[in-house]
Amino acid sequence: MNYTMIYQSHIILVMIFSSLCRAQLVVNVKTQGGEVFKETITANISDDSVILEFPQNDGTYVTQLINFKQELQIFKVIVLGEEELGQSQYQVMCFIMRFFKNNFISSDAMSKLRQKNPGTVRTPEEDRGTEEVELDVSVDVARSSILSPHIPHLCALAPTSTYASDRDIKLWATQRRELDGDWSLVSDITHHLPTRGVARCGDGGRDLSNPCVCHYQVCIAWYPCGLKYCKGRDNSGKAVSYRCGIRTCRKCRNFSYFVPQRQLCLWDD
Numbered sequence: 001m002n003y004t005m006i007y008q009s010h011i012i013l014v015m016i017f018s019s020l021c022r023a024q025l026v027v028n029v030k031t032q033g034g035e036v037f038k039e040t041i042t043a044n045i046s047d048d049s050v051i052l053e054f055p056q057n058d059g060t061y062v063t064q065l066i067n068f069k070q071e072l073q074i075f076k077v078i079v080l081g082e083e084e085l086g087q088s089q090y091q092v093m094c095f096i097m098r099f100f101k102n103n104f105i106s107s108d109a110m111s112k113l114r115q116k117n118p119g120t121v122r123t124p125e126e127d128r129g130t131e132e133v134e135l136d137v138s139v140d141v142a143r144s145s146i147l148s149p150h151i152p153h154l155c156a157l158a159p160t161s162t163y164a165s166d167r168d169i170k171l172w173a174t175q176r177r178e179l180d181g182d183w184s185l186v187s188d189i190t191h192h193l194p195t196r197g198v199a200r201c202g203d204g205g206r207d208l209s210n211p212c213v214c215h216y217q218v219c220i221a222w223y224p225c226g227l228k229y230c231k232g233r234d235n236s237g238k239a240v241s242y243r244c245g246i247r248t249c250r251k252c253r254n255f256s257y258f259v260p261q262r263q264l265c266l267w268d269d
Helices: 003-021 107-109 141-146 151-155 164-175
Strands: 022-030 037-046 049-055 061-067 073-082 092-096 126-134 137-139 162-164 190-194 212-233 239-259
Touching: 003 162, 022 107, 037 107, 037 212, 049 107, 049 212, 061 151, 061 212, 073 164, 073 212, 092 151, 092 164, 092 212, 092 239, 107 212, 126 162, 126 212, 162 164
Parallel strands: 092 162, 126 239
Antiparallel strands: 022 037, 037 049, 049 061, 061 073, 073 092, 137 162, 137 190, 212 239
16 A cells, blocks of 8 residues: 555645635725725635735735634734834734624635626725724733634734733633633733723823833724625515625724833824
């Protein structure tokens, strides 16, 4: 028996299965400000997740990962640094928050989406406004797989700048069966951050070494937020409803979080 051939065949089958479990959609999206960029949405059926990512004209790169199994989402932001002000070439932040399944179509439905005209510039049908999100704990990325296996991989470059809310962390601890309500399993990987009595970074004056509360806005200009259903009749004349498209939305989030020095939040003014 040729074990090399069997091994190679196994690898090929794994690659084929992996490709079948993933589906990617690339759309041209127009923001409210008139900026047009390409947005890539990848659905992974095998681990029930969706990744949405796009670049912005200022060099910022945004990734949103939705983990349907753990009911959480991760926003990863890469911001180019201002080297003349002593910053590194780029900063990476991760914002982790609760996810409600009715806010995005399922990974299975996402994997089946196709577009007839790839060159069309898309605008959303519904604007869901801006949500204020206060993140009052930092997360130990190296041990964060207890929350989601995606965090250590996606946020590897943000070991000291990955944030969540204490409320969400406690909710996950009480609802997740594998944690069995054991708060100690997740409390060890989080660290509470000061939120009261700390000035906003935009009000911190010229001293870039002072701690402050940073604000960063992430806007998803276009995403499939739900399915559309139409009414009709089957062959027997009975009234039925059937899936006939998707609803698309826009939503912004203002994240606020503590930073040890204002130099890490020069955009907040």
